[in-house]
Amino acid sequence: MKPKPVKIKPPSWLKRWALGKFDLSASSGDELVDRLRAAQRKNVIAPNSLSMMEGVLQVDQLKVRDIMIPRSHIQFVFHDDKYHDILNRVLESGHSRYPVLDDNLDDVEGVLLAKDLLKYVGREDEFDMDDILRPAIVVPEGQKLESLLAHFRRSRNHMAVVVDEYSGTAGLVTIEDVLEQIVGEIDDEHDHIDDKLDIRKHGDGRFTVLAGTEISVFNQYFKTSLPDSAFDTVGGVVTNEFGKIPKQHDELMIEEIKFRVLRSDSRRIQLLEVQTAEAA
Template identity: 30%
Template structure:
């Protein structure tokens, strides 16, 4: 993806000009107080147990307490889940991030930034794997910089780098404590896997925080006859929540990754796999990326063999759509010959 292109439909990359710190501070405080409340109601001392209480004991205390509301229980459970969820499951992938090249003149960078709903932009040199920092949109508009030909690389701020294996809750605490709002997530090879923002991590606990600057991102649309169309970047937990289909764990984090792993190739629109008694069809591609997936309650294809370790509601047959397409292509080639 060309970092100089202003038009890039992306998932929320960085919050609007209103700083997320004002949102995050009371929310994190609420999480802390809710946890302390659960400990007290369970007969414990939150100060004495802060370092030694286990997740299992805390869950037992919450389950046995009758004074917590449904919302409080859900909030505490999300804290537990965040403590076990790695950044690779919640990051905005690099293909969905608007990068600014360090050599861009300030005037060009400002035009690109103005065409997006984001406020913070990673700045890279040579490639997206060489992120040297980030700029805030206000940095690009400051009147003090009279020379609009100054390269944006001269205005970069330091950025936090984190491994994709780092867990959400510790990262949230670190970013809040050190005042970071954007972090670059690195893969195991030292390349850029994507980004996370403070707002992203808070949303993992309490759900979406939307305002007038956010682009409406429809992750799932309910169509007729039980058909659901979802974003290809939907992670496995969210996909299960939207469709009731639990895909097996594999070398992927999203429904698009699952489809590509099953097919064993980059799919075309119309290719499909079977899962949980439903058909997962590629509805729209964006280059080589699966952008939208249509889930329809069709019975599994006959003759499919469940993969080893499959579970109820998991994949039942594979690559049927792609195999049919390939066979048609071969037949057409034979006819022409």
């Protein structure tokens, strides 16, 4: 006798919305996604809605470690930094929140909001970090994203410090990182965006590149020579080098450029992180 298939239960709000539209019963996550895509092909749901639904289902399977900003990429300030040193860091990186350290990355004392620095404009001598330091949320790297998102909503915080099994700082995660798994990449006002190139330069020396970017455009931007005879897009070249459809966070080197998969599905790569040898 075959075992009874396990029903995959989508989030309650999604189920309530879709029950009247199409059959949600499925014996696997892949089957449920296939049914959602079939509904989209029949124009029951819009393409953007399908993308977000797939993102919701993906969030249910991901953990904090899958999307966190790694330790080496964290932008931080020290507790004893001078006002103007902190201000310069904010202007350079363009972030709105910073972990505040005592001595090293394993000694996070709290979180600094860049907007709180404004109260000291014109009276910088009165700057007191303890007066504006906010408590830091600490989460384990194995926590599920669905649980983390609920935590963010309850606490009204937008950033958490991620720790490993030894209580050392493993990375950083923001509410934006979680939401991007559902709605896709969220443009930040401090990101440098070239609408023609689909390449975004970040303040910490990283680039995000849409996988559909033409190879000729990529080569011109990064001064590289990726082959363009067999493939038209960067995603095609990277997929060929992997020899399969890579998963999120898979990495490889091509021409001294590090490629990291930020987002992909069962059919193709969608978004890549690029780090050049100079930035590394």
